[in-house]
Structures are given as structure tokens and as C-alpha cells.
Amino acid sequence: MVAHAALTARRLGLAPPPRSARLRDVLELFAFVRPGAFTAPSAAGLALALGDPEPVGPEDMAVALSRAAERLLAEIAATPTPSREEALAVAETLARGGWAWGDVVVAALRSRPVSNAFRTSGLDVWTRLEEWEDPGPAGDPGSAPVPxxxxxxxxxxxxxxxxxxxxxxxxxxxxxxxxxxxxxxxxxxxxxxxxxxxxxxxxxxxxxxxxxxxxxxxxxxxxxxxxxxxxxxxxxxxxxxxxxxxxxxxxxxxxxxxxxxNYLCLLNFQDLVNTAQLGAADLIGLGLTARWIRASRDGDMTGGDFPAWLPGLFAVPAAGQAAAGNLVDRRGECIHAGCAHYRTCFxxxxxxxxxxxxxxxxxxxxxxxxxxxxxxxxxxxxxxxxxxxxxxxxxxxxxxxxxxxxxxxFSTALSGQETAELRRWIRGSERRGRRGRGLEARLGDLVGADGPARQALNDVVHAAGRLPGEGWSGRLSSADPEAPQGPVETFLAAMAVQLRARAEPTDLAPACAARPALPEAVAAARAVAAALADIEAPLLALTRTLEDLLDQGAETLTGAERGRIEGVLRGLDRRARMTLPAWRGMLSTLDAGETGPGGEDPDFVDWFEGVVISGRLADAAFRRHWVDPTEPLVRTVLEPAHGILVTSATLTDSAAEDPFALAELRSGGR
Structure with missing residues (x-):
């Protein structure tokens, strides 16, 4: 018996051990019996979490592990959550999957009367989560003061x-x-x-x-x-x-x-469960996660009740297998009301x-x-x-x-990662075995088989093909000048040339001024701006179509249909009216500044920056930041508000004549 087998192996300088019936990780048993509860991932942590004295020395720790296992098995036998039937269904599934604790946990659960009415594997937790209710708009708040x-x-x-x-x-x-x-x-x-x-x-x-x-x-x-x-x-x-x-x-x-x-995505979890049942993901790790999902308050995987050590209990995935990191809601991937789990979504x-x-x-x-x-x-x-x-x-x-x-x-970045994610959001995942629904899957039935909306959808899917696709990072680091595919990758390669020529050597983030840009960077910027315009126009057309659909269908659309349209509309609106215009504006100033600083906007500072991983340039970015970021802060956050409190233990400068002067400037208060 050990506490956290993978961590113990690393501390011993060994490779993570394979799952074995001879190796029982007490931390896994704790995760099953007390899902979402806190413990430090050690023998001492388990003892303290169970109310026992902290063990001192290796012999005491070995005894503490054995005692912890006995206590946990007695607890699951007496008071399983959320029900004996559901806990038993999960335990039997894990036992069939080779979990070292499977047989003894099943025996503990069957030590008391149990109904056999539970007919599933127990991993389909999405079917037993409470659905949210939409009570409608809350209305405007009142104005009663607080004396x-x-x-x-x-x-x-x-x-x-x-x-x-x-x-x-x-x-x-x-x-x-x-x-x-x-x-x-x-x-x-x-x-x-x-x-x-x-x-x-x-x-x-x-x-x-x-x-x-x-x-x-x-x-x-x-x-x-x-x-x-x-x-x-x-x-x-x-x-x-x-x-x-x-x-x-x-x-x-x-x-x-x-x-x-930050939140667990139930659709991602379902996909991994299906994958695990085919042998291409860790069934035992997912079973322990299923126990946590049923106990979790809000599905928060980064600081909520999700144990930080739980992903470490997953078996190391073999090549081509899915890993625990795929459980969260990845940016641009959510399909909102088009998801089967929308009503239970965290x-x-x-x-x-x-x-x-x-x-x-x-x-x-x-x-x-x-x-x-x-x-x-x-x-x-x-x-x-x-x-x-x-x-x-x-x-x-x-x-x-x-x-x-x-x-x-309030900054903007045009990079390989950002543009590749835009392509995936529009076209869906183009990598085999990875989930990611594009606009066609989200909007196809809403826009119909023909008409202007269908044409706009076809146009944007086609235009997105010019954005970086699979393998773009490897092509960026290639020594072959013919490696880049499409205008964006060509622009990334031109930025890389300028970075190598002008940036100070650094291990992580080489950077240099964007202007005056190399001629090849300026030429590539023009091509990128044109490609982005070809994406922006049909996205705007789709946005207007959905906005009209919401207005015209105010009385006929169901709540689910409205939610689906609103979710897609927010993504369309953000990209068509904010991201793409901002990128094209940056590129236009780079073009205007080809022969000098005339194209620079005095409100912004622009630069090229690289991302170096393992000694190779993995990405390049054209970055734009406000010279004074309190300007958009005041306009978007402070002015619409009725009351703002900015507080800290370190706001003032005691050496200044006016201790709050700098804080007023940096918070937008002046």
C-alpha cells in the first residue's frame, strides 16, 4: 500500500508504475469514499483527514496507511454517498477494469442490504445531475443607500x-x-x-x-x-x-x-468515458472523477473542491490515448444549447x-x-x-x-495559437479522435440548406482554411523557407526572421519592436489582413441573421432554442466585431509604418514576441497593449458602475507627497 503511487515513484527516481492488483494506492480509496474532500496526498495527510494522530517515522506511516484503508472501507460500508446503489455500480465497473481496490470495495458495499435496481455502469453521472432553472431577468437593482x-x-x-x-x-x-x-x-x-x-x-x-x-x-x-x-x-x-x-x-x-x-465539461467527460470503455483512456481515473462530479458543489477543477492530486492518479496515457487534461471546457469548444448536457452544465x-x-x-x-x-x-x-x-x-x-x-x-495578440484556435472554432477539430464542433455542426440546421445565411456559412468555413492548421508550430520552427502554409504562417515566419535579427537572446520570450518591419513582414501582413477580411464579412452576415432570428422569434422560440442561439451569437459577435477588426487594425498600422513611424498609434505600443520551448521557436505573436490601460478600464468598467471600491494592503506610496496619487492614476480614479 502507498499514498499516491505516481508521486512516490517520482520521489524514488522510478518511472510511474503500471496499474496492478498488487499495488494498492490508499489515495485512490480516499477519492472513492470521500469524493471532493481535502487531504494532503501522503500517509500523514490521510491520517489527519481521518482524525488520527499524525504518524512520525516510516514505520508509523506504514501502520497509518493500513489503518486509513480499514477506516475508509468501514465508512463506505456504513454510509456510502450519494447512494449505496450508485457507489456499488461504479465500484463494480472499476473492479471489472482491474482496480486494485475493486473487489474489497464491492464486498464492503454488499455487506449491507442493497437493491440491484441500478442498471448502468455508474459513470453516466450526467443523467443524475440536477438541472438548472432559468428564473428570468433579475431586473435593475434598487438605490437604497447603506448608512x-x-x-x-x-x-x-x-x-x-x-x-x-x-x-x-x-x-x-x-x-x-x-x-x-x-x-x-x-x-x-x-x-x-x-x-x-x-x-x-x-x-x-x-x-x-x-x-x-x-x-x-x-x-x-x-x-x-x-x-x-x-x-x-x-x-x-x-x-x-x-x-x-x-x-x-x-x-x-x-x-x-x-x-x-476552469470548469469540468460534461460532454468532454462523456467522450472520455466512452473512450475508456474501448480501452483508450484510464477507466479507473474516470471512475474516481465520476465520484467527484456527483459530490462537487460547482464543477470547479481549479481551486474548488476538485483535489489537486486527483489528475495524478490517472494512469500515464499511452500514445494516442486520452488524458485527464481533456476534461475541462476548452476555449471556443462549447456548443452551448446544442449540447446534450446543457441543462446540467456547471x-x-x-x-x-x-x-x-x-x-x-x-x-x-x-x-x-x-x-x-x-x-x-x-x-x-x-x-x-x-x-x-x-x-x-x-x-x-x-x-x-x-x-x-x-x-x-485589454491587450490584443495576433499569434499562431490564437489564429489556429479561430480556425478550429470555425471548422471544428481536424485532428482524428479529438472533439470540437465547428460552425457547420452548431448552425447547420438553423441556417437551412440555402439562402444568404447558408452562403455566408460556407464562405467562412472555406476562408478559415487559410488560417494555421495542424502542425503549424512545427512548420514555424522548420529551416525550410517553403514550409509555411497560408498567409498567417508566412507572417509568423517573417516575424521569426525579424526576431532572430533584432531580439536580445533569451530562453523564453525574445521580443523586438514591430516597426520598422522587414519588407517580407509588411507584405505578409497585407495578405493576412485580406484573409481576415474574408472571414470577418461572412461572420458578420451570420451574426446579423441570428440577431434577426432572435428578434423575429421572440414569441415562438423555446428557451432551449434561444439559449443555443445566444451562445453561438456571443462567439460570433466577439470574433466578428471585436477580435478580427482589432487584428486587421494592428496589421494596417504595420503596413503604414513601413517607411517610418508614421503608422504608429500613440495610444498603443506594439511589438513582436516569440515563444521558445526546448530551444525552438514554437510560436510568434504581434502584440498590442494600451500605453495607458486605465483608459479602457474607465470606459468599460468604472463609468457604467455606480460604486467602486479599490482596496489592498499596499496601495499607497508613503514617500510621495500625496500617498494615493499613483494609486489614483493606476486604478483610473483620476
Missing amino acids: PEAAVRRLGELLERAGLDEARTAQAEYAREAAFVFRPRDRENEPNMLLAEAGTGIGKTLGYLAPASLWAEANGPSVWISTYTRALQRQIERESAVLFPDPAERARRAVVRKGRE VEKAIRASRRADIVIANHALVMAQAAFDGARAGRGAPEDSETTRLRRVVFDEGHHVFDAADAA
């Missing part, structure tokens, strides 16, 4: 619930001042904005949760709490238990939001829950990206959809990172 003294009283209540002493003077003053951002604003585009520095240990989280919770209760959803790191996001979610002690209520009123790539549940929650705990990147996209759509009069978010009250914790987050969120 400062009420915020202090609420802080005292929260501290009492947490079993802490009464509020310290500094913490009470913080809560009193934070109430300012929850007043009604007086003028358009002028939010009530407060910069608040609070040193570590003052208790600023409860300090702003106190007025935020009062405002949400009085006015309706939602106050968004934005962090820069996942660690603080998890901390705030834990501290929200003081607001909502009941777990069910907390799941409804304090929602964590992340990007789609991402869709989080989106809808956030529209009704009192507190939404998100991150700077998501807040800024969502505000920019929703603001652009609202400015064009686009119809509201299920993902539209009103960011009226926002607390930026870790506020000293707001400038850096804005710099990243």
Missing part, C-alpha cells in the same frame, strides 16, 4: 457569528468608509469610487462584506467581489460562510465565478446563479473582459442574453493589481 453606522453594526454581527472579538477601531472605520460606494451615484459616468488601503490583519474582507451584504439585501443582486489570485478568491468564499452559515443558502447567495476553462449553472446571488466572487480578468464585451454589445443595441452582466457595484480586492489586470485584459 455607515449600519455597516458597522453588520460588521459586529458577522464577528459575533464567527466567534471573534468585537471590531477593532481600524476595522470598524474601514467598514464605515466602505459604505460610501453603496450610496446612489449623483451623476452619469461618475461612480462613487473609494481607494482604501488596509494593512494585513485589519480584516478588510469582513469590512467590505458588511456593507456589501446590506446593499444586496436592500436592493437586489449583485455585488461583485473581484480578486487577482485564486487563493484570495477561495479565502473570500470561505469567509462568506459567516454571512450565510447554511451551505445550501451560501451556494445560492455567494457564487464563485471563473472563466469557462458553467451555465454558475452564470445563472451569479445573476441572482447577493455576492459574486470573481477575478479581475473575468470582470474586465465581461464588462468590455457586454458594454460593446449594449452600445450596439444587441439583445440581452443569459450571460449579460450588470456590474454596478464592484469591490476590487488586491487592488494594486488592477493596472496589470487591465493591461492584460
Whole structure:
């Protein structure tokens, strides 16, 4: 018996061991019996998680492993979750797949009366997940202010619930001042904005949760709490238990939001289960993941209740086999309402829950990206959809990172990876054995067999063939000048030549100014701009068609049909009206600056950058960043809001005459 066989092997300098009936990993048993529970992946961690004393020394650890296995088998025999029948179905499937613990777990489950009514493998967890309900628009929030003294009283209540002493003077003053951002604003585009520095240990989280919770209760959803790191996001979610002690209520009123790539995709999971049953993926690892899915609160695989060590329990995939990394929702791959699991999707549940929650705990990147996209759509009069978010009250914790987050969120990159992903989003996966539905699969039945929409769809699929296809990275690093295929790959190769000629030697990211560009780069840029225009025009036509379909079918479309159209429309709109025009604008300035700096836009800084992996250039990017990223931050996030709190332990510069001057500039407050 071991704890985490693969990690133990690496520490011993050995190759990961193959699965064997003679090697029993107690961590696998823990993952089956207590899915979603925390433990450190070691003998000591297992002992502590089960309430035993921490073992000291190798002999004690060996005994602790044996005791942990006995305790876990007794627990699964007595109180299996979510039901004895379902746990038994999964255990029998894993036993047939050669799981070392299979027979003893099956015996433990059958030690008590059990019904044989469960007729599936148990891995089809998507059939037993609760569906989300769409309650409709939440309406505009109210404008009732939060009196400062009420915020202090609420802080005292929260501290009492947490079993802490009464509020310290500094913490009470913080809560009193934070109430300012929850007043009604007086003028358009002028939010009530407060910069608040609070040193570590003052208790600023409860300090702003106190007025935020009062405002949400009085006015309706939602106050968004934005962090820069996942660690603080998890901390705030834990501290929200003081607001909502009941777990069910907390799941409804304090929602964590992340990007789609953080959540398990049920369609990906189903595909891997089918693959595993044919012997081309790890059935045992997927069975343990199935147990977690049924226990998970929100399907978050990066910081939620998904154990960080669980992917390490998967067998190392052989060539051509699917791996655990394919479980998440990859960018551009979601088919929204066209998916069989749309009604149980974890991402869709989080989106809808956030529209009704009192507190939404998100991150700077998501807040800024969502505000920019929703603001652009609202400015064009686009119809509201299920993902539209009103960011009226926002607390930026870790506020000293707001400038850096804005710099990243509002930047643009034209690279091999980005353009290859655009091709896959349009044409679908062109690699055998990999899932990825293109526009034809998503829209074919909506646009019909003929007409302008069908022609536009055919045109965009054809035009996307000029974007980088499979193997583009290898062709970029090839010494053969004839290797690039298509205008984008030719442009990437020209950027690589300029990088090698002008960039300082570096192991990871060589970079150089974009202008003056080499003649071959300018010529390739013109061809890329033309190719992108050929994609943009039919995408716009498709977008307008779907927008008209939503307007004309307001009374006839079902909720599922509307959701499907809205999901596809967001992807079309983002690429046709934001990404592609931005790329073409960058390329046009490169062309204009061929003979000097005349084509440069004073609001932006442009450069070429390479990505070096194992000594070879794996990608090249034409990057554009705002000289002052607070300009788009103010326009898209701050001005539409009614109240903004930017807080951190390190906002001010004590050596400056005005300690908050730099913070005001970097947060958009001036």
C-alpha cells in the first residue's frame, strides 16, 4: 500500500508504475469514499483527514496507511454517498477494469442490504445531475443607500457569528468608509469610487462584506467581489460562510465565478468515458472523477473542491490515448444549447446563479473582459442574453493589481495559437479522435440548406482554411523557407526572421519592436489582413441573421432554442466585431509604418514576441497593449458602475507627497 503511487515513484527516481492488483494506492480509496474532500496526498495527510494522530517515522506511516484503508472501507460500508446503489455500480465497473481496490470495495458495499435496481455502469453521472432553472431577468437593482453606522453594526454581527472579538477601531472605520460606494451615484459616468488601503490583519474582507451584504439585501443582486489570485478568491468564499452559515443558502447567495476553462465539461467527460470503455483512456481515473462530479458543489477543477492530486492518479496515457487534461471546457469548444448536457452544465449553472446571488466572487480578468464585451454589445443595441452582466457595484480586492489586470485584459495578440484556435472554432477539430464542433455542426440546421445565411456559412468555413492548421508550430520552427502554409504562417515566419535579427537572446520570450518591419513582414501582413477580411464579412452576415432570428422569434422560440442561439451569437459577435477588426487594425498600422513611424498609434505600443520551448521557436505573436490601460478600464468598467471600491494592503506610496496619487492614476480614479 502507498499514498499516491505516481508521486512516490517520482520521489524514488522510478518511472510511474503500471496499474496492478498488487499495488494498492490508499489515495485512490480516499477519492472513492470521500469524493471532493481535502487531504494532503501522503500517509500523514490521510491520517489527519481521518482524525488520527499524525504518524512520525516510516514505520508509523506504514501502520497509518493500513489503518486509513480499514477506516475508509468501514465508512463506505456504513454510509456510502450519494447512494449505496450508485457507489456499488461504479465500484463494480472499476473492479471489472482491474482496480486494485475493486473487489474489497464491492464486498464492503454488499455487506449491507442493497437493491440491484441500478442498471448502468455508474459513470453516466450526467443523467443524475440536477438541472438548472432559468428564473428570468433579475431586473435593475434598487438605490437604497447603506448608512455607515449600519455597516458597522453588520460588521459586529458577522464577528459575533464567527466567534471573534468585537471590531477593532481600524476595522470598524474601514467598514464605515466602505459604505460610501453603496450610496446612489449623483451623476452619469461618475461612480462613487473609494481607494482604501488596509494593512494585513485589519480584516478588510469582513469590512467590505458588511456593507456589501446590506446593499444586496436592500436592493437586489449583485455585488461583485473581484480578486487577482485564486487563493484570495477561495479565502473570500470561505469567509462568506459567516454571512450565510447554511451551505445550501451560501451556494445560492455567494457564487464563485471563473472563466469557462476552469470548469469540468460534461460532454468532454462523456467522450472520455466512452473512450475508456474501448480501452483508450484510464477507466479507473474516470471512475474516481465520476465520484467527484456527483459530490462537487460547482464543477470547479481549479481551486474548488476538485483535489489537486486527483489528475495524478490517472494512469500515464499511452500514445494516442486520452488524458485527464481533456476534461475541462476548452476555449471556443462549447456548443452551448446544442449540447446534450446543457441543462446540467456547471458553467451555465454558475452564470445563472451569479445573476441572482447577493455576492459574486470573481477575478479581475473575468470582470474586465465581461464588462468590455457586454458594454460593446449594449452600445450596439444587441439583445440581452443569459450571460449579460450588470456590474454596478464592484469591490476590487488586491487592488494594486488592477493596472496589470487591465493591461492584460485589454491587450490584443495576433499569434499562431490564437489564429489556429479561430480556425478550429470555425471548422471544428481536424485532428482524428479529438472533439470540437465547428460552425457547420452548431448552425447547420438553423441556417437551412440555402439562402444568404447558408452562403455566408460556407464562405467562412472555406476562408478559415487559410488560417494555421495542424502542425503549424512545427512548420514555424522548420529551416525550410517553403514550409509555411497560408498567409498567417508566412507572417509568423517573417516575424521569426525579424526576431532572430533584432531580439536580445533569451530562453523564453525574445521580443523586438514591430516597426520598422522587414519588407517580407509588411507584405505578409497585407495578405493576412485580406484573409481576415474574408472571414470577418461572412461572420458578420451570420451574426446579423441570428440577431434577426432572435428578434423575429421572440414569441415562438423555446428557451432551449434561444439559449443555443445566444451562445453561438456571443462567439460570433466577439470574433466578428471585436477580435478580427482589432487584428486587421494592428496589421494596417504595420503596413503604414513601413517607411517610418508614421503608422504608429500613440495610444498603443506594439511589438513582436516569440515563444521558445526546448530551444525552438514554437510560436510568434504581434502584440498590442494600451500605453495607458486605465483608459479602457474607465470606459468599460468604472463609468457604467455606480460604486467602486479599490482596496489592498499596499496601495499607497508613503514617500510621495500625496500617498494615493499613483494609486489614483493606476486604478483610473483620476
